Amino acid sequence: MAVILVVDDAQTDRELMARVVNGSGHRAILAADGKEAIAMAKQHKPSLIFLDVVMPLMDGFATCRHLRKDPETAQIPVVLVTSKATESDVFWGKKQGATEHVGKPWSPSAIEAMIKRYCR
Helix, strand or coil, X not given: CCEEEEECCCXXXXXXXXXXXXXXXXXXXXXXXXXXXXXXXXXXXXXXXXXXXXXXXXCHHHHHHHHHHCCCCCCCCEEEEECCCCHHHHHHHHHCCCCEEEEXXXXXXXXXXXXXXXXX
């Protein structure tokens, strides 16, 4: 069973994704913003991070950059889950260190596919 960090400022989105994660046999831990996500990633060392982009305090792009620069979190796969899904957004996300990109609204099967890919 893997620990998967779900980061989204919208409580409903966090809870819905946590259901998918927990339903796939893994354990979801939740963060509401980028700063909380960084602290939780360092503390729990998740196998995977699902990261929203549009958030207050620290957006997902800045959060991803920070995670990549820290040796404690640099190797954790980060999947951006966001409505920012244009070609340039996907390109920019990869430049920030994102591993994958899933557009909102997401489907449970898209989330499950990412879990299967990164949490063997």
